[in-house]
Structure formats: structure tokens, C-alpha cells
Amino acid sequence: MTGQREKLLGAALDFLGAPRFVTALTTAIVGVAVLAFPIRQLSGWAGLIGALSVLVLLAAASLIARWGTLEWRGLLPLSLLVFLGWTAITLVWSQYQWVSLAALIYLLAFTVLAFYVALLRDTIQIVRAFGDVLRLVLGISIGIEILSGVLIDAPIRFLSVQGNLADLGPIQGILGNRNDLGIVAVIALITFGAELATKSVPRGLAIGSLIGAALCVLLTRSPITIGVVIVVAIATGLLYALRRAPAENRRYWQFALLGVLAIGLVLAWVFRSAIITVLGATEELTYRLDVWYRAFELISLHPLEGWGWIGAWRIDLPPFNLFADISPRFETTASGALVDLWLQLGLVGLVIFLALAGLAVTRSWLLASARRSVVYVWPALVLIALLVNALAESSILVEFGWLAFVVCIVKAANQLSWRQAFARLDNSEPNRDG
Template sequence: MTVPKPPLRIPSQLLGFFGSAPVTSALTTTIVATIFFTHVIRSTIAWPGLVAILIGLTLCAALSLAARRDELNWQGVLPLTLLLLVGWSAASLTWSEYSRASLTSVLYQLAIAFLAVYVAVARDLIQIVRAFGDVLRVVLVLSLALEILSGLLIDTPISFLGILGNLAGGGPIQGIVGTRNMLGIVAVIAGITFAIELTTRSVPRGVAIGSLIVAGLAFLLTRSPVAAGAAVVVLIASAALIGIRRASAEHRPIIQLAIAAASVVGLFFAYALRARVVDSLNAGGEFEVRYALWQRIIGLTSINPLEGFGWIGTWRTDIAPYFAIDTLNGREPTSALNAFIDVWLQLGIVGLAIFIVFIGLALVRAWIVASNRRAVTHVWPALLLVLIVVTSAAESFALVEIGWFCLVICVVRAAQELSWRRGLRAV
């Protein structure tokens, strides 16, 4: 007769270590830094090194959550739309013709989502903003330093990082995140974060102002039309939120309706005057390339309209149908340059519907919380979601790495603050 083995128990000393406040803070900052440095890590120690780091961080985060399981409030933490989207991505393994690639992509997506959930659950919002601020200062300063080295001092591209050395000509610069559009978007995220730090006085005033100047300089040098358009929308959203937050409680619903109506009218005129908008952003050539790519992809969606080809995240040009999509000005596309079209291609109409509900509901939740809660930190998730939604029309930013990480954090924070399931339990 065999004696059953006792269940595996984690030593209390180990749980105590991972559950401590200093370790939680350090782990949060390390996770945020890893996500923003994924391009650098891949470029230096390749995919195996990045995967090993993510596995280690996932294990550490799991131990930290286990140590703090009794003190954390789990009600409404994981929105059903997030579970549906991740679940549909995983389900696509059953019909994907590149199931092995889909499996690795789904696991990669899940790992980053888990780390984002950990950050959102384990830390207060102001602590998350501080972690982002500390990391983004390093990202931007290092990006500018390497651009100065490449463009002015040695006058040679740093090819393995994708830095072209264009600083002497006023840009565009790519920094350490791979492309000018990505650096421009990161600069906008940094601007939002540094502004919250300045408003909340969570860092010295001089540090916050200096950080904003660095973010603005990096933003201008990218010469990114995508980031420029997103920044305009974020500034308008910021002004709207300031007006709503300063209004009295009884006037806020009327102002919200007026803003919603103005947004619909603005979208209508933006579409009607889209040619002039594109020209004003100096994006004519880039938009034409994107539009041609979208037309090709939409033609492919008719092959598997409901379920899509299977989740892949960042495209792999050695598998169908991605190798069949024409190059863009001599470059092989690694995404659809539109999150919604990308989801449509990979997960079909069903996945697209889930994604639209997922990101739309999160934005509404975060906006309501930012409008009604006194703490100014609640503005941070709302503005990040505005940025993510806008950039999703011109980049697949929301689906992988930095964008997916930020999206999940904002979605989870919004669900924590405004969960309909928690409301049902209270009835």
C-alpha cells in the first residue's frame, strides 16, 4: 500500500520574503522595466533570454500573490471581457494552422497579462504611477543618450537596436524601443505619468518638470504622426476631464452627455475631413502605406471570417498567411498597423467583437472613475486608455508587450474601482 505524498508547501520564510513591501515594490519596478525594455533584451540576449526573465518574474509574482492572498481584495479583479478575450485567443489553438506558433504566442500573451494583473493588484495606483515614472525616465534618457552617441558622436547607426542615427538632421529618432512611432507613444505615456507625478507631488518638483521636458523633447524628435495625433486627442481628453472634475456633482451628467455628443460630432467631421487631417499631420505617404496594407488584410479575412487564422500576436513572416502579405516599402510588416484589423485577421469577427467590448467597457469605466473620484491619480488609467484606443487605429500597440501590459493594468484597475459583479454581491 502506497502512502500518499503530503501536499507541497511553500516555506513560510519564503512567503514572508516575497510578501514584504520592499520586495513587492522592487518586483513591480522590475516587471515594468522588463516590459519597456523588451526590445533591448531581445536585441542583446535574444528570445531565450527574454523568456527566461519573464518566467522568473512570473514565478516571483505568483509567490508574492500567494504570500498576500489574504490581504488582497479579489472581487471584480478579472473582468469577464478580459477572460473572454484571452480565452478566445487560447481557443484559437484548436483551429490554427500554425498551432505551435499560436501556443507560444498565447503563453507569451498570458505571461504579460499575469504580470500586469500582479502590478494592478499588488500596488496602489500612485505606486504604479511612480514605478512607471522611474522606468520611463530611464527609457527616455537612455534613448536620447544613445541617439546622441549614434547621430552626433560616432555618426553611425546602432543597427542591433534599430537606431538609425538621424539626430543630426533633427530626427526621426527611434530610441531603445525599436521604431519612432513606438518611442513617440512611449513619450506620450511618459508625459501623462510625469504630469500626474507633478500634480500629486510624488516626486520633487524639479524632477517632474525636468522629466516632462525630456518627454517633450523625445516626442518632438520622433516626428511621429501617429504619436502627434494621439497626443492631440489625449490633451483634449485631459481638458475635458479637468472640466468635469471641477464641475459640481449635479452638473457632471449634463457635461458628460455634452462631451459624448461632441465626441461623436468630432469623429464625424474627422472622417469627413480625413484627407486634410492626414495632410496636416504630414502623414500622407505613411497613411497610404497603411491603407494599402489594410485593404490586403481585409481581403484575407474572408477566408476565415468568424474565427480568424489563430492568435499570433506579432506576425511571423515564415508562416501563412503572413508571408503572403506584400512588403511595405521594402519592409516586411510585423503587424496590421491597426489593432482592430489585426484582431479581425487573427481571431475573426467573434474576437473583434470581444475586443471592442473589452476595450470600450474599460474606457467607460475608467472615464467614470476619473470623473467622480477625488484623487487625481484616477485620471492616469483613463488617459492611458484614451491613448491606447486612439493609437489602435494606426498601430497594433494594444495587442503586444508594452501596449498589452498597459491595457491590462488599466482594465483591472477600472474593474477594481467600478465592478458590476461587486455591485450585485452588495445587493
């Protein structure tokens, strides 16, 4: 009897650790993360939490099955652990502790799933998983916009689809609003471009996917998304130039780019009004300034420690109920991740997040500019897209945005971990006692 149980356990571990199972689970994780909004709308919180619970259990079991083959040293960046630790500490003074606890568990679930994806998949495999999911999501989004805006000519309210396709947008797809669809379409552009460059999918499929993603970007008519696309395009050009530069001169070009970046930021601030006008973002800015003004009034009451983590706001709870009347389009966030972080986690949490993001971008940028394979460009560009979008949206803090963010920073930290560097140095030293 014992022997039969051991055989069954061994068979289960082999199944859970098999490459095909890991591939399928990775695709399911990315799919549930990006489709969290329609899943919640169709099946309620119970359906989404149920799906996440199953994925976390399967990911944990799969990690156990692969335990002996994994190198754990330096896999989780300390900056990420510090951020999660501070987020947990805010439960102590949160005025909505049970909601904070639920929000923390929700955040940790996506963190665990992101860690699983980053740990068990190579970067090219992650790109393929994201590509397969995003092709499906954008395809469904265009399809439902055709149904709503052309075939039945009526909004689909439970999915927040307004049916504006006949007027060439703005469209929301199945993601709830145009800005969320926009950032997903931008990440899709980066992903499909990486697939094309690495020849990991047929050329026709990659080009068709790029055209579809670009169409979604344009149809969102989102000034925020257009701004992100411009920054990502500039970053892509700079990385292309750096990758072609001689290795011995690359460091000097990096410092030159830092200077150019500083000048560019100063010029962007000086000419901010003109940029906002050109992007057609005046209405968006007016709305956000109203939200930020009220948020800073609350921040001033708890500037260092914040009010406590909540993720997406609950407008039935104080102090977030003070924002409920701000606009018919109010979207339960501070419409800016930095403001959201300061409000929820205080200045301490904001500084920790900025350090986390800064280290992640630096590591991924160095890898993208120095490694031969073009696939290393993907995490760098995705991080840049997410962080630029974070200036006007809070999607990086929840669900798909957080999953993609953690996947990229874990992959970058895994490649440029100082703890792994020290481990390699220790292993390379001769045994002086012998």
C-alpha cells in the same frame, strides 16, 4: 527538522510579501515589458523568455504570500476573461497551432504580470513605477541617439537606431521604431504629469521629465504620435472641466460630451484628408493602406473566426509571408490593432475586444471625472492614448502596450465592478432569518 522548515517557509513568504519586494518586482515587470525589444536584440528570445519566466514565478510566489490579505471578488473583468478565452479557442483552427500556442502563453505571461501589478499596487504606486522606468528608458534612448547621431555619426543597426538626431529626427531610441518610442513617450507625458499633479516626486524632477518626454515626442516626428498627443490633450481638458463641474450636474455634462464626441468623429471623417495632410501622414497612410488591403483579402477567407492568434507576425509562416515584400520597413504587424484582431481572431474577437475596450474606457472615465484624487485621471488618459494609437499601430496587443492596457482595465474594473457592488449589497442587507 519540521519546525526549521516551517520557519524557513515563513521567512520566505514574509520576504515575498514584503512591500519593498512588491515595489521592486513591479518596477522590474514594467521595465522588462517596455524594454522587450532591446532585451530580445541583445540576448535573443531565450533571454527574454528567461526573464519573463522568472518574473512570472516571482509574481506567483508573491501572490501566494499575500493570499490571505487579498479580496479576489470582481478583480478580473469578465470581458477580459472572455477575450482571453476566445484567443485560446482559436488554437483549434489555427493553421500554425504551435506558434499560436507559444503566442498565447506569451500573451498570458504579460497578462499575469499586469494582473499582479494592478492587484498589489495602488494607482499612485503604479504611476511611480511607470514613472521611474520611463524616465530611464527615455534617458537611455536620448543617450543612444546622441551616441549614434552625433558622436559616431553612424547607425546602430542591431537596435534599429538610424542616427538621425543631428537632423532633428526621426529618432527610434532603444524601442525599435519611432512609433513605439512615440507611444511610450506619450504615456510618459501622462505619467510625469500625474507625478507633478500629485506631488509624488520633486517638482524639478517632474518638470524635467515632462520636458524630456515632450522632446522625445517631437523628435520621433511621428504623425501618429502627434495625433495621439492632440487627442490626449483634448481629453485632459475635458476631464479638467468635468472634475470642476458641480457633482449634481456632472451626469448631464457627460451626456453632452458624448454628443460632442459623436459630432467630432463625424467631422474628423469628413475632413480626414485635410487632417492627414496637416499631420504630414500621407506616406504613413499610403503604407498602411497597402498593408490593410492585403490583410482584408485574407480576412475575407475567415471573416468570423480569423486565422488564429499569433500576436506579432512570423513572416516565415503562411499567410504572413505574403506581406514580406511589401516594403523595406515592414514591421510584422497589420499596422493597426483592429485590422490585426480581425485577421487573427475574426469578427468575433474584434467585437469582444471593442466591448472590453469600451467598458474599460467608460469605467476609467467615470472614475477620473468623479473621484477627488487626480491620480484617477492616469488610467483614463493612458487607455485613450493606447486606443487612439491602436488605430494605426498594433503595439497595444503585445508586451508593454498589452501590460499597460490590462493594468488600466483591471484597476478600473476593480473600482467599478458590478460583482463587488452586489457583494457589498448582500453584506449590507440585514439577516432576516435571525
